Amino acid sequence: MVEIRRKKGQVTIFIILAVLIVGALVAYFTLRGSFGESVPEELLPVYDYYVSCLQDQAEDGVRLLGEQGGRIDVGEFFPGSAYMPFSSHLDFMGQGVPYWMYVSGNNMLRENIPTKTSMENELGEYVSARVGLCDFSDFEMQGFDVFVDDKNVQTAVRINDLDIEVEVLNKINIFKGNSSVVVGSHSFGIKSKLGKFFGLALEVYNYEKANMFLENYALDVLRLYAPMDGIEIGCVPRVFVEENVASELKDALVANIGSIRLDGDYYDLSSKGREYFVEDSGLDVDEQLSFLYMRDWTTRIEMYGDKVARPVGLQEGMGILGFCYVPYHFVYDVNFPVMVQFYDDEELFQFPVGVVISKNQAREAMPTTNGRNIESKVCEFKNQKVDVYTYDTDLESVEARISFKCLDAVCQIGETKLYSGEAVLRGEFPQCVNGFIIVDAPGYAQAKYQISTNEEMLANVVLKKKYNLSLDLGEVDRGVVTFVSSDYSVTVLYPEMDSIELIEGYYNVSVHVYDGSSLKFPATSRKECVDVPESGLSGMFGGMSEKCYDINMPEMDIDFAVVGGGKVQEYITSEDLANSKELNLNVPLFGLPTSIEGLAANAERVDDEIVEVYYE
Incomplete structure (x- = not known):
């Protein structure tokens, strides 16, 4: 009986030893690829190159994270608008950098801030996608065979203030003659301030956002x-x-x-x-x-x-x-x-x-x-559908930007686009009585269309084309030219501006001509007399007396003086503008004034003189 127990004990010991040996072998073959010292010396240059290649890829990813605001994948691009020019990315020397905070084209204040975790994940994905890019051709010419598993790859990244820890899990098989090795885990570090810079950037951003x-x-x-x-x-x-x-x-x-x-x-x-x-x-x-x-x-x-x-x-x-x-x-x-x-x-x-x-x-x-x-509260409640069509004066469709003004609020609505030959926007507007649809298009004057969106659902808006003409004022050396109509106005400082943009319309045209000579008006004194009610009982019954005052005018230096000008009302057709290259204005000239009274008289005379308009 004792002999039987002894044999059973011996069997148990052998079983335990067998389990330990098998476990040790499994652990050895599983873990041997995790340590560089397990790579045979003659294969070590190949493996060292592979780790160096992975490190180079990781450093490229770190550089992209820094240059692109914490993003490797900068995401979808959203354009801005003429009203709000910010797109989702700033073009910095040809590289799109995502805004951390910007106002979108539809006037929404948006944030797009990365986190340290998102940066770690993007850097890991960047490295994993590039493990197969390492070039072993020089080693293959020396008799090495190298196989890299670029399908089953996982990369773990930890971003610290002053360094970055990277571990890539994938297999690389290296063979030469009778030597071979399989390595499945590759760890390395990168000296980098990415983590510190990112933390400081967050602090600055939050301070700007709040203050x-x-x-x-x-x-x-x-x-x-x-x-x-x-x-x-x-x-x-x-x-x-x-x-x-x-x-x-x-x-x-x-x-x-x-x-x-x-x-x-x-x-x-x-x-x-x-x-x-x-x-x-x-x-x-x-x-x-x-x-x-x-x-x-x-x-x-x-x-x-x-x-x-x-x-x-x-x-x-x-x-x-x-x-x-x-x-x-x-x-x-x-x-x-x-x-x-x-x-x-x-x-x-x-x-x-x-x-x-x-x-x-x-x-x-x-x-x-x-x-x-960040628009007005009025703009937050766009619940009325309105179809807007935009045309030129020949009823040809024109694509345009649409906004809507209700009281003091201006809401961005969208743009008309060509569909089946029609430029149309089927948009949502705030409900408003006697609001204005504002239409802008390149090469056309801004148009306004009054509409009560609580009742009307259709707007046909006609845009007037702008025509650019050269401007010639003849013998005038310096002047200000103004064209004012009911829906359009333009002012030109001549000769600094030698052209003018006009649309068809009925204009009040005015020209003021100035001389740049320095004028000195001496000090003057004069007496002004007026009738005023008398004091006392006489004044109560309408009695008046003359009171006189001395008016002293100091010496004055005038750099510019009105020396000519005039006004005219003129209807300008689109045919006049389309068939002309130059607009000539014949302006009356008065001469230099010699006193402050003459200066005022010249200014008043502008209202009485006629400007003649010619087309070439």
């Missing part, structure tokens, strides 16, 4: 470099050319946005005055940071107000002022992109955001903005 410091700097630039509210001393109209204002504003934005710094130790100020550009964000940035705007980036600058500011002081009854002044007031919409960049000598992480100024005001700061509509 809108970029918008605040942009408003300062607008107030300093663009005419907003003011008065200029002078006796001639001041003409503001929107294209020139926009150009100067872009140049100012380039210089000022590029000078912005956040509090930190990554810069030295050249002077105490540069402290204005240091934003007290509380972020304590310790890496190189720059804000970038380029004038050729898509930018919208709209200037609202009378582009021709007329002088006060020349009108009848105002000569007592003794001088002239020109008041002006403008309101702006300004939308432009800013690229935020963190960098050192080797790496870059950048992302763009959209800066929005509407009617001289920054957009509302929002802790959460994704999908938020």
